[in-house]
Amino acid sequence: MNEVLTKVNKILPQLPYLPQTFRLVWKAAGNWTIASAVLLLLLGVLPAVQVYLLSGLVNGFPVLMGAGIHSSQFYQSWQAIALLLGIWLLTRILNNLSFWIRMMQAELTQDYISELIHTQAIALDLAFFETPDYYDRLHRATLEARTQPIALLENISELARNGMTMLSMICLLFSLQPLIANDCVRNVCS
Structure with missing residues (x-):
C-alpha cells in the first residue's frame, strides 16, 4: 500500500x-x-486469472487426495496446473513484450522531441546562440525533453496497471467470497 501511495x-x-x-x-x-x-490491460487482469485458477486448484485438492491417480479429478487437476503454468508463462512473455514496446515507444518519442527541438533551434536568430543563458536553456531542454515525457508515461502506466490488478482482484474477491471482499474494501477505503 505504501508503494502505491508513494x-x-x-x-x-x-x-x-x-x-x-x-x-x-x-x-x-x-x-x-x-x-x-492493450498489454497494460492484459497484464493488469492476468494476476486475477492466476489467483482464480489457483483457488479452484486448492479447493479441489482434498477431493484429489481421496480420489487416486487413475480418477478423472487427477487428470483435471493436472490440466488446471498446466493451464496455470501456461498463464504464468504468458504473463512473463507479455512482460518482456511490454518492456520491448516501451523501449520502442521511448526511442521514437525521444527522436520526435529531438526533431522538434532542432526545428525550433533552426528557426531562431543566431544571436540567441551567443548568450550563455539561452544555450543553457537549450541544453536543459534537450536533456530533459528526452526523459521527462517517457518517465511520466511510465509512472502513469504502472499506476494504471496496478489499479487494474487491484480492481480485478476486488472483483474476484466479490465473486468468490463477498463477506471477505466487503471487509477488504472497507479496510482499503478507511
Missing part, C-alpha cells in the same frame, strides 16, 4: 502535463501506444 504522490504534480504528454507520445509512436495499452 507512486501516487510522485505522479500528482505531473498530472497537469499529462494531456500534452499523451499527445506528444501519440504523435511520435501512435501504434506502439495502442499496443502498450
Whole structure:
C-alpha cells in the first residue's frame, strides 16, 4: 500500500502535463501506444486469472487426495496446473513484450522531441546562440525533453496497471467470497 501511495504522490504534480504528454507520445509512436495499452490491460487482469485458477486448484485438492491417480479429478487437476503454468508463462512473455514496446515507444518519442527541438533551434536568430543563458536553456531542454515525457508515461502506466490488478482482484474477491471482499474494501477505503 505504501508503494502505491508513494507512486501516487510522485505522479500528482505531473498530472497537469499529462494531456500534452499523451499527445506528444501519440504523435511520435501512435501504434506502439495502442499496443502498450492493450498489454497494460492484459497484464493488469492476468494476476486475477492466476489467483482464480489457483483457488479452484486448492479447493479441489482434498477431493484429489481421496480420489487416486487413475480418477478423472487427477487428470483435471493436472490440466488446471498446466493451464496455470501456461498463464504464468504468458504473463512473463507479455512482460518482456511490454518492456520491448516501451523501449520502442521511448526511442521514437525521444527522436520526435529531438526533431522538434532542432526545428525550433533552426528557426531562431543566431544571436540567441551567443548568450550563455539561452544555450543553457537549450541544453536543459534537450536533456530533459528526452526523459521527462517517457518517465511520466511510465509512472502513469504502472499506476494504471496496478489499479487494474487491484480492481480485478476486488472483483474476484466479490465473486468468490463477498463477506471477505466487503471487509477488504472497507479496510482499503478507511
